Amino acid sequence: MAPMPLEGIRVLDFTWVVAGPVATRILADQGAEVIKLERKPGPPGSRQIGLQGDLHRNKRSIAVNMSDPKGVEIARRLARISDLVIDNFSARVMRMWGMDYQSLSQVNPGIVCVSMSGLGHTGPRSSYVSYGPTLQALGGYTMLMAEESGAPAGFGYSYADMSGGYTGALASLIALWARKRAGKGQFVDLSQFEAVISVIGPALLDISANRREQSPPGWTSQEGPAAPHGAYRCRPRDGDDDRWIAISVRTQAEWDRFVAAIGAPGWAADAKFRTLYLRMRNRAELDAHVAAWAAGQSAESAMELLQQAGVTAGLVANGADICARDPQLKARNFWGMVALPDGRTTHVTGIPMRLSATPGAIRSVSPEIGSSNDYVLGELLGMGRAERDELIADGAVWQ
Amino acid sequence: MxxxxxxxxxxxxxxxxxxxxxxxxxxxxxxxxxxxxxxxxxxxxxxxxxxxxxxxxxxxxxxxxxxxxxxxxxxxxxxxxxxxxxxxxxxxxxxxxxxxxxxxxxxxxxxxxxxxxxxxxxxxxxxxxxxxxxxxxxxxxxxxxxxxxxxxxxxxxxxxxxxxxxxxxxxxxxxxxxxxxxxxxxxxxxxxxxxxxxxxxxxxxxxxxxxxEHVAGSYFAEGRVEPRRGTLHWSRYFRVARCRDGYVMHCSLGDWTSLAQWVAGDGKAQDLVNPEWEDVIYRAAHAEHLFDVLDEWVKDYSRDELLERAQMLRLPYASVRRPEALFEDEQLAARGxxxxxxxxxxxxxxxxxxxxxxxxxxxxxxxxxxxxxxxxxxxxxxxxxxxxxxxxxxxxxxxxx
Known part of the structure; x- marks a missing residue:
């Protein structure tokens, strides 16, 4: 097997819900040894498929009772032999356990601590309770994910969790890299709120420098003018009429190719569509023509036709399109397949970065809670059977 | 360093x-x-x-x-x-x-x-x-x-x-x-x-x-093609509501007793006082009804009133703000x-x-x-x-x- 980029890096992982597990999953996919410190076991097999399967794969799990001083002692001993301790609690929690950076760096100067709280460890609102949708609402995303009427129309999912997860993985890697030169670790106070607003984009500068109130983007291009630029409903597929083609036409050459590809209809020669400026100005009318054309096409054939002509266009893919039909993802073998303990197999989301020499790997499905108790307590901490049994009997470790 | x-x-x-x-x-x-x-x-x-x-x-x-x-x-x-x-x-x-x-x-x-x-x-x-x-x-x-x-x-x-x-x-x-x-x-x-x-x-x-987060997981685990759901989160614990001066984000996770008591105190709880609502899974299963009742409740609140009081009770509510508000945000200011x-x-x-x-x-x-x-x-x-x-x-x- 190819070497793994992060082999030899041990992560003590207190994170839960989504954002934190996304961060540590990214590290685990690249070979870090991620040990999830979890609470009492839940029903077996409940997190090996779907999102849960994607969140916790490639990780180990121990079940430790942090309300018991002996449980806390186990966590502290593990922190001494770890490179990264990561959590998504508010500031209070890790401090209460003596697991904050100040305490841990006394015994392990190389330790990197990353805390991925909702709004950060400092400031008047550091105690706010939040989930991804909370942060999207506070950040301006929800308000502007809107229909023309102005009413919020999304998100139906937590983009902030994924964005926070990516940022958490990046912060961890950067801090571990800095340690190589500095010889010591550091504390990273990551606010998931700040992580997600940091990727709003140039609109923030439009507010701060131009004082412009932002409108919902709607179907206006956010990267230079484009027309047509929209989603157009296509012919139903097997009775499903929720089929759309997205089209973006910017340059004059693209427009000419677009017109040729759709058969040079008479309306396209109209002077009011001659230049990009005019097409932008007469967008509503242009959109009506394009929509009428699209209605007669299947979304797949429209995409093929336009892309073959060099026009920027794509199917508005649904879950079945990306998971079962997309020929690109199939050709690139994007979806991973892993064996479940009962012998069945399940698909998992692949690793979206291909490092030619060290591609990372999906080695194992999500662990049952506590399934690595013996390895972690026995091999890593050197506890004998009797000592482990005593911890279990005392309720400091759950078996 | x-x-x-x-x-x-x-x-x-x-x-x-x-x-x-x-x-x-x-x-x-x-x-x-x-x-x-x-x-x-x-x-x-x-x-x-x-x-x-x-x-x-x-x-x-x-x-x-x-x-x-x-x-x-x-x-x-x-x-x-x-x-x-x-x-x-x-x-x-x-x-x-x-x-x-x-x-x-x-x-x-x-x-x-x-x-x-x-x-x-x-x-x-x-x-x-x-x-x-x-x-x-x-x-x-x-x-x-x-x-x-x-x-x-x-x-x-x-x-x-x-x-x-x-x-x-x-x-x-x-x-x-x-x-x-x-x-x-x-x-x-x-x-x-x-x-x-x-x-x-x-x-x-x-x-x-x-x-x-959810599209591939739902397809592979349940064969479900995730639809557009408006503002109802796919987990069914969040939905946007209109209030007096804009919009707020409901959340039915967090301490249910605090939320139910607050709503009941305002005389808007309808059937939410029934014990089955204490079960978080039940709340998700009946999210449409739950949020319909809560929509009636929040409509006379202002965003800020609701946010402050909810967070005091450790309920993960949010006001739905415009991005311009970030530049006036005390938390962001305090953290520079x-x-x-x-x-x-x-x-x-x-x-x-x-x-x-x-x-x-x-x-x-x-x-x-x-x-x-x-x-x-x-x-x-x-x-x-x-x-x-x-x-x-x-x-x-x-x-x-």
């Missing part, structure tokens, strides 16, 4: 077009020396708005500014053989090259993986492309909208039965940009293990798919999130969004404002390549730089 940054000492050549800008920015923010290599006439991002005071100019693009803070700029004509020589010479002293041209384009120019790797075996090449470097869609054209569409992100945004809507910001590019930065860091760690650089093939479609960056040639300071993470040893820093077009060409050729003024003048006269 000194404050020259966590990534000080790393040299990055950033050849990206607008779709790949974010990755280099994230590395530059943490101290890497990122040289933005721009074609004659400047990077395509410089022609994208919004512009400062709405006056279009390559050095006034807020679009370019956002993605290029902390970078230096070198103009270099890669179509010119001398330009390619200079690129390879710079690559000898670099750790990472980032590019986002059409797949195969840099190889055709003679500065692909083969040549870069020969020039410097320790170099990492990061290629960011819409669909990656292989496969039947490799040469398909895409922008952020098309990527969001083909990654399944667009389909789930908006209300059932209606046309999908788009998020604020280029979120397919941004998902790919974050993943790209992660991949670069992983390749740097790998280099220490295997002793040489490698080529990273980053597909923006794949990175964006990974940024949509927005930073003033001086643009001396304009005689102005501009507030930029700042650190997405606070490092206590090697912090995020705005070291330099985004570069003017070609601002550092001479400095880079002189200091990094040791060219003398006469050579540099010749290159400029020949249009290489």
């Amino acid at each position: 000194n404050d020259d940054g966590a990534l000080a000492g790393l040299k990055v050549l950033d050849l990206t077009t607008a779709r790949g800008h974010l990755c280099g920015r994230m590395l530059a923010d943490m101290g890497a020396d990122v040289i933005k290599i721009e074609p004659r006439g400047g990077d395509d991002g410089r022609r994208s708005g919004p512009f400062l005071d709405d006056r279009p100019h390559p050095d006034r693009s807020l679009f370019f500014w956002f993605y290029n803070l902390n970078k230096r700029s070198l103009t270099l004509d890669l179509k010119n053989p001398r330009g390619r020589e200079i690129l390879l010479a710079l690559a000898r002293g670099a750790d990472l090259v980032i590019e986002s041209f059409a797949p195969g384009a840099i190889a055709e120019l003679g500065v692909g993986w083969k040549e870069l790797h020969a020039a410097n075996p320790a170099l990492i090449l990061l290629s960011i492309a819409p669909f990656g470097q292989t496969g039947p869609y490799r040469d398909f054209a895409a922008d952020d909208t098309i990527l969001a569409a083909m990654a399944g992100m667009l389909y789930v945004n908006g209300s059932p039965g209606r046309k999908p809507v788009r998020p604020l910001g280029l979120q397919a590019y941004h998902s790919a940009g974050c993943y790209a930065a992660i991949s670069a860091m992983c390749a740097l760690f790998a280099r220490d293990r295997i002793g040489h650089g490698q080529w990273i093939d980053l597909s923006m479609q794949e990175a964006t798919i990974s940024a949509v 999130y927005f930073v003033e960056v001086e643009h001396p040639e304009l005689g102005r300071k501009i507030r930029y969004p700042g650190a997405p993470y606070l490092f206590n040893g090697t912090p995020w820093r705005a070291r330099r404002r985004p570069p003017l077009l070609g601002e550092h060409s001479e400095e880079i050729l002189r200091e990094d390549l040791g060219l003398d003024p006469a050579e540099i003048a010749t290159l400029a006269a020949e249009g290489v730089i």
Whole structure:
């Protein structure tokens, strides 16, 4: 097997819900040894498929009772032999356990601590309770994910969790890299709120420098003018009429190719569509023509036709399109397949970065809670059977 | 620890077009020396708005500014053989090259993986492309909208039965940009293990798919094609409601007793006082009814009243704010999130969004404002390549730089 980029890096992982597990999953996919410190076991097999399967794969799990001083002692001993301790609690929690950076760096100067709280460890609102949708609402995303009427129309999912997860993985890697030169670790106070607003984009500068109130983007291009630029409903597929083609036409050459590809209809020669400026100005009318054309096409054939002509266009893919039909993802073998303990197999989301020499790997499905108790307590901490049994009997470790 | 940054000492050549800008920015923010290599006439991002005071100019693009803070700029004509020589010479002293041209384009120019790797075996090449470097869609054209569409992100945004809507910001590019930065860091760690650089093939479609939490999971676990759900979160614990002065985000996670007592105290609880609502799974199963009742309850509250009181009770409610509100946000202000960056040639300071993470040893820093077009060409050729003024003048006269 190819070497793994992060082999030899041990992560003590207190994170839960989504954002934190996304961060540590990214590290685990690249070979870090991620040990999830979890609470009492839940029903077996409940997190090996779907999102849960994607969140916790490639990780180990121990079940430790942090309300018991002996449980806390186990966590502290593990922190001494770890490179990264990561959590998504508010500031209070890790401090209460003596697991904050100040305490841990006394015994392990190389330790990197990353805390991925909702709004950060400092400031008047550091105690706010939040989930991804909370942060999207506070950040301006929800308000502007809107229909023309102005009413919020999304998100139906937590983009902030994924964005926070990516940022958490990046912060961890950067801090571990800095340690190589500095010889010591550091504390990273990551606010998931700040992580997600940091990727709003140039609109923030439009507010701060131009004082412009932002409108919902709607179907206006956010990267230079484009027309047509929209989603157009296509012919139903097997009775499903929720089929759309997205089209973006910017340059004059693209427009000419677009017109040729759709058969040079008479309306396209109209002077009011001659230049990009005019097409932008007469967008509503242009959109009506394009929509009428699209209605007669299947979304797949429209995409093929336009892309073959060099026009920027794509199917508005649904879950079945990306998971079962997309020929690109199939050709690139994007979806991973892993064996479940009962012998069945399940698909998992692949690793979206291909490092030619060290591609990372999906080695194992999500662990049952506590399934690595013996390895972690026995091999890593050197506890004998009797000592482990005593911890279990005392309720400091759950078996 | 000194404050020259966590990534000080790393040299990055950033050849990206607008779709790949974010990755280099994230590395530059943490101290890497990122040289933005721009074609004659400047990077395509410089022609994208919004512009400062709405006056279009390559050095006034807020679009370019956002993605290029902390970078230096070198103009270099890669179509010119001398330009390619200079690129390879710079690559000898670099750790990472980032590019986002059409797949195969840099190889055709003679500065692909083969040549870069020969020039410097320790170099990492990061290629960011819409669909990656292989496969039947490799040469398909895409922008952020098309990527969001083909990654399944667009389909789930908006209300059932209606046309999908788009998020604020280029979120397919941004998902790919974050993943790209992660991949670069992983390749740097790998280099220490295997002793040489490698080529990273980053597909923006794949990175964006990974940024949509529920679509693939629902399909593989339950065979369900995730629909558009309006503002009802797929977990069924969140939905937007109209209140007196705008909108708020309901959340049915958190301490149910506190929420139920509050609503009952206002005389609006209807059947929510019944014991079955104490079960969080039941609340999700009956989310429509639950939120309908709560919608009636919140409609006379103001956003701020509701937010403050809910958070006091540790209920994860939120007010649905406009992005402008971020600039007045006390929490962000207390943490110093927005930073003033001086643009001396304009005689102005501009507030930029700042650190997405606070490092206590090697912090995020705005070291330099985004570069003017070609601002550092001479400095880079002189200091990094040791060219003398006469050579540099010749290159400029020949249009290489």
